[in-house]
Amino acid sequence: MSRQEIDAEQRYVTRLYRRLDELRKEEADRLAQALSQSGTGHQALLERDVTAARCRERITRLDAAENGLCFGRLDMADGGRRYVGRLGMLDEDADREPLLIDWRAPAARPFYTATGISPQGVRRRRHIRTGGRTVTGVQDELLAPDAADGATGELTGEAALLAALDADRTGRMADIVETIQAEQDRVVRAPRAGVLVVQGGPGTGKTAVALHRAAYLLYTHRERLERSVVLLVGPNPLFLRYVGEVLPSLGETSVLPATVAELYPGVTADGAEPPGAAEVKGRAVMAEVVAAAVRDRQEVPDGGLEVVHDGGTVRLERDACRWARDRARATGLPHNPARPLFVRLVTDLLARRIAEQVTASVLDGLPAEETGGPAKEPVVLFDEDDVEDIRRELREDPGVRAAIDELWPPLTPQRLLTDLYASPGRLASAAPGLTPAERALLLRDPGSPWTPADVPLLDEAAELLGEDDRAARAAAEAEHRRRVALAQEALDISYGSRSTDADCEEEAEVLSAHDLLDARRLAERQREADHRTPAERAAADRTWAFGHVVVDEAQELSAMDWRLLMRRCPSRSMTLVGDIAQTGSPAGASSWQEVLEPYVGDRWRLERLEVNYRTPAEIAEVAAGVPAAFGVPCDPPRAVRSTGTRPWRTRVAPGDLPAALAALAAEEAAAVGEGRLGVIVPAGRLEELGRAVAEAVPGAETGGDARLESPVVVLDPARAKGLEFDSVLVVEPERIAADTPRGPNDLYVALTRATRRLGVVHTGGLPAVLAGLRPRRRDGRAGGRRDGRADTGAGR
Numbered sequence: 001m002s003r004q005e006i007d008a009e010q011r012y013v014t015r016l017y018r019r020l021d022e023l024r025k026e027e028a029d030r031l032a033q034a035l036s037q038s039g040t041g042h043q044a045l046l047e048r049d050v051t052a053a054r055c056r057e058r059i060t061r062l063d064a065a066e067n068g069l070c071f072g073r074l075d076m077a078d079g080g081r082r083y084v085g086r087l088g089m090l091d092e093d094a095d096r097e098p099l100l101i102d103w104r105a106p107a108a109r110p111f112y113t114a115t116g117i118s119p120q121g122v123r124r125r126r127h128i129r130t131g132g133r134t135v136t137g138v139q140d141e142l143l144a145p146d147a148a149d150g151a152t153g154e155l156t157g158e159a160a161l162l163a164a165l166d167a168d169r170t171g172r173m174a175d176i177v178e179t180i181q182a183e184q185d186r187v188v189r190a191p192r193a194g195v196l197v198v199q200g201g202p203g204t205g206k207t208a209v210a211l212h213r214a215a216y217l218l219y220t221h222r223e224r225l226e227r228s229v230v231l232l233v234g235p236n237p238l239f240l241r242y243v244g245e246v247l248p249s250l251g252e253t254s255v256l257p258a259t260v261a262e263l264y265p266g267v268t269a270d271g272a273e274p275p276g277a278a279e280v281k282g283r284a285v286m287a288e289v290v291a292a293a294v295r296d297r298q299e300v301p302d303g304g305l306e307v308v309h310d311g312g313t314v315r316l317e318r319d320a321c322r323w324a325r326d327r328a329r330a331t332g333l334p335h336n337p338a339r340p341l342f343v344r345l346v347t348d349l350l351a352r353r354i355a356e357q358v359t360a361s362v363l364d365g366l367p368a369e370e371t372g373g374p375a376k377e378p379v380v381l382f383d384e385d386d387v388e389d390i391r392r393e394l395r396e397d398p399g400v401r402a403a404i405d406e407l408w409p410p411l412t413p414q415r416l417l418t419d420l421y422a423s424p425g426r427l428a429s430a431a432p433g434l435t436p437a438e439r440a441l442l443l444r445d446p447g448s449p450w451t452p453a454d455v456p457l458l459d460e461a462a463e464l465l466g467e468d469d470r471a472a473r474a475a476a477e478a479e480h481r482r483r484v485a486l487a488q489e490a491l492d493i494s495y496g497s498r499s500t501d502a503d504c505e506e507e508a509e510v511l512s513a514h515d516l517l518d519a520r521r522l523a524e525r526q527r528e529a530d531h532r533t534p535a536e537r538a539a540a541d542r543t544w545a546f547g548h549v550v551v552d553e554a555q556e557l558s559a560m561d562w563r564l565l566m567r568r569c570p571s572r573s574m575t576l577v578g579d580i581a582q583t584g585s586p587a588g589a590s591s592w593q594e595v596l597e598p599y600v601g602d603r604w605r606l607e608r609l610e611v612n613y614r615t616p617a618e619i620a621e622v623a624a625g626v627p628a629a630f631g632v633p634c635d636p637p638r639a640v641r642s643t644g645t646r647p648w649r650t651r652v653a654p655g656d657l658p659a660a661l662a663a664l665a666a667e668e669a670a671a672v673g674e675g676r677l678g679v680i681v682p683a684g685r686l687e688e689l690g691r692a693v694a695e696a697v698p699g700a701e702t703g704g705d706a707r708l709e710s711p712v713v714v715l716d717p718a719r720a721k722g723l724e725f726d727s728v729l730v731v732e733p734e735r736i737a738a739d740t741p742r743g744p745n746d747l748y749v750a751l752t753r754a755t756r757r758l759g760v761v762h763t764g765g766l767p768a769v770l771a772g773l774r775p776r777r778r779d780g781r782a783g784g785r786r787d788g789r790a791d792t793g794a795g796r
């Protein structure tokens with residue numbers, strides 16, 4: 001590209017940055033002005049907060065656009081020209097003509113989808129590379145069908161794409177806004193409504209697409225989604241950290257990233273449990289188990305209810321207790337809100353029973369002619385007021401309250417599950433469909449930490465138990481009355497200190513608070529504003545209805561996880577991305593239809609991604625054999641590039657594994673230079689092998705708390721899900737495949753994490769599909785380029 005072309009682009013890009021700076025300054029001024037507003041009323045404070053929040057959001061978006069502000073240009077066949085970048089900007093000096101088009105705007109779409117065969121009015125597509133604010137290069141594609149050097153292949157902006165794929169990994173996922181491919185763009189811009197499933201093999205860009213779709217939806221439906229928030233669900237905190245910078249780098253903050261385990265506010269579910277227990281807890285039948293556990297707490301004792309009150313014993317027989325329970329259940333209310341009715345009915349029955357007993361005993365002591373008879377009215381010793389007095393006494397009697405609580409106790413979800421897990425009897429009653437061995441997996445001591453698989457059960461219980469919020473409402477009302485009283489006091493003081501000097505007309509003219517406000521309004525104005533962002537409020541609210549839910553690695557979720565997520569998204573506006581062939585969790589999905597059927601029937605759309613951008617052909621070919629060898633249905637994606645570096649294997653003596661692995665890790669870390677190395681080991685050997693590697697490679701880290709920016713990270717397959725590294729060492733593949741019922745999928749995941757180089761280290765046997773790997777040469781080389789960089793253009 002000629003120097004003049006680059007200079008011309010530099011002039012334009014400089015102008016864009018000038019405009020960006022102006023917009024930033026305008027927004028900063030607007031923010032300063034909003035914050036300096038002197039109004040003190042509730043309304044004024046609210047308006048100030050809203051304006052300030054909007055300004056901050058816009059400043060965040062402007063700041064996020066700093067890197068790679070403009071990355072493309074479309075020259076249209078009609079002579080028009082469009083610059084495409086991270087946000088839209090208008091030219092204030094030229095009739096608000098677009099200076100830069102946001103990548104998400106419809107006018108930018110041909111940048112991603114125009115081809116030689118379908119040029120969409122585009123003559124030339126130009127990729128503009130920048131470093132900071134400096135243009136460092138441009139690449140053109142001509143889109144006329146007959147153009148030599150034209151864009152007739154399936155890739156858009158091929159050179160820019162391959163450069164991005166071949167770059168060193170940093171431990172954090174980057175956005176792909178400059179090189180989104182046509183098949184991905186179709187998913188990114190799909191309509192918001194309904195459930196969209198994106199199925200694609202490893203490395204097809206599902207995560208990238210899901211995140212860019214969230215950014216697209218926030219841009220297109222900003223008003224609605226910024227208020228209601230987009231929920232982004234990932235399989236574990238490590239993964240969420242890995243992808244955590246993508247949306248902020250696109251200027252989007254109204255997103256709540258969370259694992260399902262984090263979606264029950266107030267509970268930290270970081271306990272561990274055997275995979276078998278998690279699998280049982282994830283089954284759909286657990287919804288019935290929780291419901292049965294709640295019903296079991298609404299008891300009708302065989303012998304009825306017996307209470308001691310005021311020195312005497314009162315009994316309610318079984319039928320009376322059942323009648324009260326059935327009446328309370330018939331309200332259709334959840335357990336806790338229905339409880340007051342049950343308590344009232346039982347108290348009432350008890351009060352009447354006492355009245356009857358007292359009457360009977362009094363009558364027993366009277367002569368027969370005074371106790372009524374066929375010709376006389378029955379003797380009535382208690383009128384309704386007397387019965388009400390007894391009811392009140394019963395309510396105030398702690399012994400009676402405790403006895404009624406036994407029959408229908410106030411319950412929190414935590415209490416319900418703790419009691420259930422602690423009692424073989426309760427479990428047998430609530431879960432007759434589970435085998436004794438499965439029930440035994442659920443048994444545990446009270447006080448044990450909550451696990452991720454408990455969270456959907458707690459959520460289920462919360463729905464069925466509900467909250468008796470009378471106390472909370474009463475407290476809120478009392479607080480309001482307290483504020484009004486305080487406000488009244490303030491107004492009285494203001495009134496008391498008013499000017500009483502009849503001669504001082506000027507002062508008498510001045511209006512004081514007491515002239516303008518009554519106490520109720522003043523109290524209202526002083527109410528504390530909620531300064532949390534919508535995402536923060538959503539995080540703290542179990543009943544929040546998200547505007548859109550994106551689920552990554554969706555195949556990992558259990559049936560119970562899905563019930564929780566569907567509750568969080570009543571609109572069913574969802575994007576679910578995953579790969580059935582990568583399901584690792586024993587409770588995870590085997591078919592999308594099975595997962596979605598209970599919620600949307602067959603009203604969901606499927607998109608497939610078929611190009612593998614991550615793993616080069618040499619690695620993809622080896623990995624693709626794994627699902628097939630283990631009978632897992634799979635349609636492996638086509639690798640987009642080839643590096644010429646073939647994966648290798650090496651066998652070491654069992655006792656030498658830690659030391660040998662440490663040495664290999666050190667060599668691989670050196671081979672990838674500034675890139676990253678992932679070492680994926682069987683879960684049971686994580687600590688031991690992680691320690692060995694850390695001793696040999698400075699900065700190496702292990703497990704779920706590892707910093708992904710570290711040069712070397714040692715992980716088990718479950719934690720490696722969704723991540724990628726320049727080079728990967730897979731250790732003991734046979735054991736990984738055998739470790740869990742879905743071990744073969746775990747092995748498939750492990751083998752597909754590398755962008756450049758793959759080595760397999762084993763002590764014993766090797767799955768047959770890996771037996772054909774080239775042995776590692778003594779000099780550490782396995783053929784091909786040492787660094788594993790792509791031979792651009794090959795392998796397609």
Ligand SMILES: Nc1ncnc2c1ncn2[C@@H]1O[C@H](COP(=O)(O)OP(=O)(O)OP(=O)(O)O)[C@@H](O)[C@H]1O
Nearest residue numbers: 176179180181202203204205206207208613614722
């Ligand atoms: N259009 C693109 N331009 C540049 N890089 C891309 C593009 N599409 C995908 N990639 C890169 O390919 C790699 C794989 O993408 P991603 O992690 O989204 O795949 P995935 O389908 O979620 O994989 P897996 O299922 O294995 O976790 C990432 O580094 C991503 O940035």
